Amino acid sequence: MKKILLIILTIFVFTGCTTVRKRDNYKISKHFTFYEATNSRMAKKYGIKNNPSRGDFKTIKYTAKRMEKVRDIIGKSLIVNSWYRSPNLNRVIGGSKTSAHRDGLAVDFTIKGNARIAFDKIRRSGYSFDQMIYYKRRNYVHISFRKNKKLERKQTFIKRN
Numbered sequence: 523m524k525k526i527l528l529i530i531l532t533i534f535v536f537t538g539c540t541t542v543r544k545r546d547n548y549k550i551s552k553h554f555t556f557y558e559a560t561n562s563r564m565a566k567k568y569g570i571k572n573n574p575s576r577g578d579f580k581t582i583k584y585t586a587k588r589m590e591k592v593r594d595i596i597g598k599s600l601i602v603n604s605w606y607r608s609p610n611l612n613r614v615i616g617g618s619k620t621s622a623h624r625d626g627l628a629v630d631f632t633i634k635g636n637a638r639i640a641f642d643k644i645r646r647s648g649y650s651f652d653q654m655i656y657y658k659r660r661n662y663v664h665i666s667f668r669k670n671k672k673l674e675r676k677q678t679f680i681k682r683n
């Protein structure tokens with residue numbers, strides 16, 4: 523009996539620590555792929571793996587569901603610039619420890635054309651989010667969520683850079 527428990531515990535600990543790897547076109551929601559959520563130019567540049575833990579993978583899938591809503595509001599496909607950042611990647615690029623990207627709860631995206639249009643549509647729709655920032659010069663939108671929707675602040679900012 524003890525032996526069985528030990529085996530179960532070992533498996534539990536082992537699987538808890540391993541990261542999730544999927545093929546690039548693996549769908550995490552109707553329109554978003556594993557590649558979109560984990561692809562990172564910086565990770566490639568520094569040779570860092572950007573595979574999520576099992577817990578982070580669940581969070582990414584939750585965010586994907588929220589992003590499907592965002593996609594519906596905007597009415598066209600989104601071009602994802604940055605989504606999940608593993609602890610390693612976040613450290614190397616000097617990202618904030620509290621960055622929502624670190625948990626897979628934030629997405630930087632743009633659209634064909636002016637991303638400000640997407641920003642305004644989301645803001646006017648009344649759909650919930652935690653923070654949304656429009657970066658004017660680089661023409662992209664950062665949007666973040668919380669696992670508990672009730673805690674979302676719906677803060678919006680416009681930045682020139």
Ligand SMILES: [Zn+2]
Pocket residue numbers: 604623628629630664665
């Ligand atoms: Zn961001």
